[in-house]
Amino acid sequence: MLxxxxxxKVIEKxxxxxxxxxxxxxxxxxxxxxxxxxxxxxEIAIISNKVFGTTWKEGFxxxxxxxxxxxxxxxxxxxxxxxxxxKERVKLSDExxxxxxxxxxxxxxxxxxxxxMQAAREISAHKRLISSFSCNCKETSGSNEAILNLCDWHYGxxxxxxxxxYNTEICRQRITKLRDKVxxxxxxxxxxxxxxxxxxxxxxxxxxxSLRLQSRIDxxxxxxxxxxxxxxxxxxxxxxxxxxxxxxxxxxSRIEPDKSDSLDLESLCRITDWYLKERLHGNKxxxxxxxxxxxxxxxxxxxxxxxxxxxxDRDKQLNVATSIASLTHKHFDLVxxxxxxxFAADEYNESIILSSSSVMGTDDYAKNLRLSxxxxxxxxxxxxxxxxxxxxxxxxx
Numbered sequence: 001m002l003x004x005x006x007x008x009k010v011i012e013k014x015x016x017x018x019x020x021x022x023x024x025x026x027x028x029x030x031x032x033x034x035x036x037x038x039x040x041x042x043e044i045a046i047i048s049n050k051v052f053g054t055t056w057k058e059g060f061x062x063x064x065x066x067x068x069x070x071x072x073x074x075x076x077x078x079x080x081x082x083x084x085x086x087k088e089r090v091k092l093s094d095e096x097x098x099x100x101x102x103x104x105x106x107x108x109x110x111x112x113x114x115x116x117m118q119a120a121r122e123i124s125a126h127k128r129l130i131s132s133f134s135c136n137c138k139e140t141s142g143s144n145e146a147i148l149n150l151c152d153w154h155y156g157x158x159x160x161x162x163x164x165x166y167n168t169e170i171c172r173q174r175i176t177k178l179r180d181k182v183x184x185x186x187x188x189x190x191x192x193x194x195x196x197x198x199x200x201x202x203x204x205x206x207x208x209x210s211l212r213l214q215s216r217i218d219x220x221x222x223x224x225x226x227x228x229x230x231x232x233x234x235x236x237x238x239x240x241x242x243x244x245x246x247x248x249x250x251x252x253s254r255i256e257p258d259k260s261d262s263l264d265l266e267s268l269c270r271i272t273d274w275y276l277k278e279r280l281h282g283n284k285x286x287x288x289x290x291x292x293x294x295x296x297x298x299x300x301x302x303x304x305x306x307x308x309x310x311x312x313d314r315d316k317q318l319n320v321a322t323s324i325a326s327l328t329h330k331h332f333d334l335v336x337x338x339x340x341x342x343f344a345a346d347e348y349n350e351s352i353i354l355s356s357s358s359v360m361g362t363d364d365y366a367k368n369l370r371l372s373x374x375x376x377x378x379x380x381x382x383x384x385x386x387x388x389x390x391x392x393x394x395x396x397x
Contacts, residue, residue: 006048010037014051026052031061117278123228129235129279142192144389145302146241147380148182150230151199151311151338152358154252156222163372164361164397168217168225172397174359175229178377179236181394186241189381189390193242195302196234197309199338199356200250200269223253223268227275234276234352238285245288247273249296251313251339270295295329298336305387308332312339312355321351333387334380341366342373343393352388354378359396 007018010033014343020026033039039047041058048054048061081277096136153175186194203222237243253269273288280286292299298309308324315323321335335353344355361375375397 001223006037007043010039010047014047014381023052023054027054063074063105115187117274121278125281127230128284129232133264142190142241144189144191145382146182146186146189146191146194146394147302147307147334147336147378148194148196148384149309149338149354149356149378149380150196151201151356151358151377152341153202153226154204154358154360154363155202155226155229156217156219157204157360157363159360159363161362161364161367163367164363164375166360166363166375168193171359172229174375175233177396178359178394179233182237182379185379185381185390185392185394191241191381193244194237194247195300195307196237196243197298197336198230198245198247198272199298199309199336200248200311200356201252201338202230202272203253203268205252205268219268223271224275227272228279230272231276231279234280234286235283238283241285243286244300245276245286246291246298246300246309248291248298248311250308250311267295297324297328299330299332300382302334302382303331303384304388305382306330307334307336307387309336312337317353318348318353319347321348321353325351336378336380342371343376343378345391354380354388354391361397 013033014030014346017029018026020029027048030044030051035043040123041062044061045054045056045058048056091103153171155168155171157166176332182194203219203226205219205222210319224353234243234245247269249267250269253267253347280288289300291297295315296310298307300307308321310320310324312320315337317337317340320337321332324335325331333352335351337353337355338358340355341358341360342355344353346353356378357373357376359377362372366372374395376393379392379394380388381392
């Protein structure tokens with residue numbers, strides 16, 4: 001028998017749920033509480049007599065409402081099963097939506113890759129690059145290697161201020177000047193192989209309104225033209241040296257202006273590597289490498305030294321070596337970065353951290369921050385004894 005206070009709880013629930021349209025509805029509601037409160041038929045009779053003023057004994061309720069309680073219990077179980085089925089249907093619907101989105105993303109990626117490769121084939125048909133050489137660079141007498149940092153060209157932007165003039169034609173001129181100086185310094189330093197690190201932001205992109213206002217060509221034209229300029233640079237260097245090429249993601253090549261909505265896979269700079277593979281596939285002196293730790297982190301070994309490269313938009317300059325070392329479980333002797341548009345060199349826990357300036361030079365954004373920097377790119381000479389035997393800050397203005 002339930003204690004009085006427990007019976008009172010049942011009575012209070014009946015009162016707060018009423019009034020009922022009929023006595024039968026009230027008794028049905030009372031009977032529906034049988035399982036919830038563990039009521040016996042005797043207790044149901046007692047409560048009914050108190051609340052509804054009936055005088056029936058337990059047998060009346062058991063005979064007349066037993067089947068109702070049983071049916072209500074079965075309906076409750078059926079409702080639970082229906083609810084579970086509905087939940088499973090929603091789960092399947094969500095999975096189908098996610099799968100369709102993934103398929104669309106893969107299809108979009110394959111389409112863009114096919115467009116890039118087709119563009120490279122069409123350009124190759126009427127503008128051939130030298131693809132074979134009389135000498136094998138690996139058999140030359142050079143004993144040293146070099147690392148060339150390419151970054152922040154921001155091709156497509158147009159600048160005209162008191163500190164700087166820049167447009168697509170000036171960009172081409174500066175890359176030609178860079179090529180000639182790289183060849184000169186590498187020959188002077190007994191270099192046989194150049195490790196080219198594309199630290200990205202080669203295009204202006206469309207991530208800010210100011211960039212769209214300053215850009216004179218659309219982003220697709222930017223990425224295709226800059227990919228051809230890079231292909232020609234690599235090809236020219238490969239006449240004299242073995243060229244190993246590496247690249248990483250950046251921020252200016254993302255499709256979505258809001259970085260929180262952007263996916264690594266949906267970056268225009270990936271088009272460049274697809275283009276280069278097709279455009280330079282016949283050149284035996286050029287090797288295009290894939291990254292070991294993902295699209296945004298370059299790693300390789302140069303004459304026994306471990307090298308790290310990243311664009312820098314996701315990393316702080318001083319602790320980048322430590323943070324990525326923790327991520328990859330490796331110590332890096334040299335860390336090359338971009339993004340900040342000025343030359344800088346530092347050492348942190350025996351890691352040399354080197355930042356490159358931009359090919360673009362001082363733009364309106366930097367000017368408004370009261371900052372300026374000369375356009376330049378970094379060339380590092382690496383020997384067996386020193387990962388930075390020489391650092392050339394190649395000025396381009």
